[in-house]
Amino acid sequence: MAKVSFDASMRVVALIGDDAFLSPYYTRQLIDALEQAHGEIERFDFDGDAASPADVLDELRTFGLLQQHKIVIVDKADRFLAARGEGSGPSRARVLLEKYVAAPCEDATLLLRADTWHRGKIDKAIEKVGLVHRIKSLGPADTLRWVIGRAGKEYNAEIDRGAAERLVRRVGCNLARLDSELAKLSAMTPDGKSIDARLVDEAVPLSREEKAWVIQDALLGGGAPRGLATLHELLGVSRQSDVLVAWAVTDMLRRLHAAARMRRSGAGPQQIRKDLKLWGPAGDATISVAERVPPERLAELLGDALRHQQRLRRGIGTPVCMLDVLVVEIAEALAA
Secondary structure (H helix, E strand, O other): OOOOOOOOOOOEEEEEOOOOOHHHHHHHHHHHHHHHHHOOOEEEEEEOOOOOHHHHHHHHHOOOOOOOOEEEEEEOHHHHHHOOOOOOOOOHHHHHHHHHHHOOOOOEEEEEEEOOOOOOHHHHHHHHHEEEEEOOOOOHHHHHHHHHHHHHHHHOOOEOHHHHHHHHHHHOOOHHHHHHHHHHHHHHOOOOOOEOHHHHHHHOOOOHHHHOOHHHHHHHHOHHHHHHHHHHHHHHHOOOOHHHHHHHHHHHHHHHHHHHHHHHOOOOHHHHHHHHOOOHHHHHHHHHHHHHOOHHHHHHHHHHHHHHHHHHHOOOOOHHHHHHHHHHHHHHHHHO
8 A cells, every 4th residue: 555644734635546445544644644733623525516616615714613623525526626617618616726726724624535637737736735646556466465464453363364365366456345354354253363264265255246256266276077066156056147257267368378478488486476466376376387288278278268259249159068168178278
């Protein structure tokens, strides 16, 4: 997670990004910095779709009853700034806000939160009196480190690395959901024990979309019987989309082919992991297969998978039969 330094001297801050965890997290950091400098502060929230420029500016310029510092938050600030009435040129909201940012009130901090943001004159003006920060979502490796650190810092719990890897594979890089699952897992873990992979498997369900990707684990380490059993469970019991399952298989073959080519050219396992974003047990299995199976054979398998999908899009054949044949072919090749 990128470190951001907030201080009480900031009069205007723009947080750009739709991360459901990081945006509130950074907001809390800014409020903490203001409270440390000013004591208790007042907070006012505006919806950028509904608020008028006059509403926001009046609140910024109005003294509190006790003259305490205030923070005024405008969500959907991108739409707030873009809202226009009649005529062309910059919106009235943008023009008025640019004037305000040039001379902001000393007793108020304006926080603009937006999913998207178009750079303009207002950016440089904000940076003179505060901060424009674009929130970047974490990748798998950084998310894994975040999970391990968050468990100890926030929940006073330890999580085994294998369990953390399993949790991220199941949930993805959604920090808000990961934080919720960590809270649950830490509460379920006896004192003195670590959160382990078994508990993650029992307590953290896969979403419908995520379930389709377990076919990759089955093919990488289980052979044809396990691959077919997993496939039929996905399509029959879990009622997964055959399109999503086929895409998961194709995605696995793309990575395997790329890893095998890199290995042949002399790249080491660490370089392959970094370039292809491989990590955890699945990364180990991918590199193991790439060292055994020639890239030419993997290219043939990838071509077969793509041709099967093309035939299905044209209405030729049935998804179950196509995937049965593909799973057996892939499992036998990877196990060789």
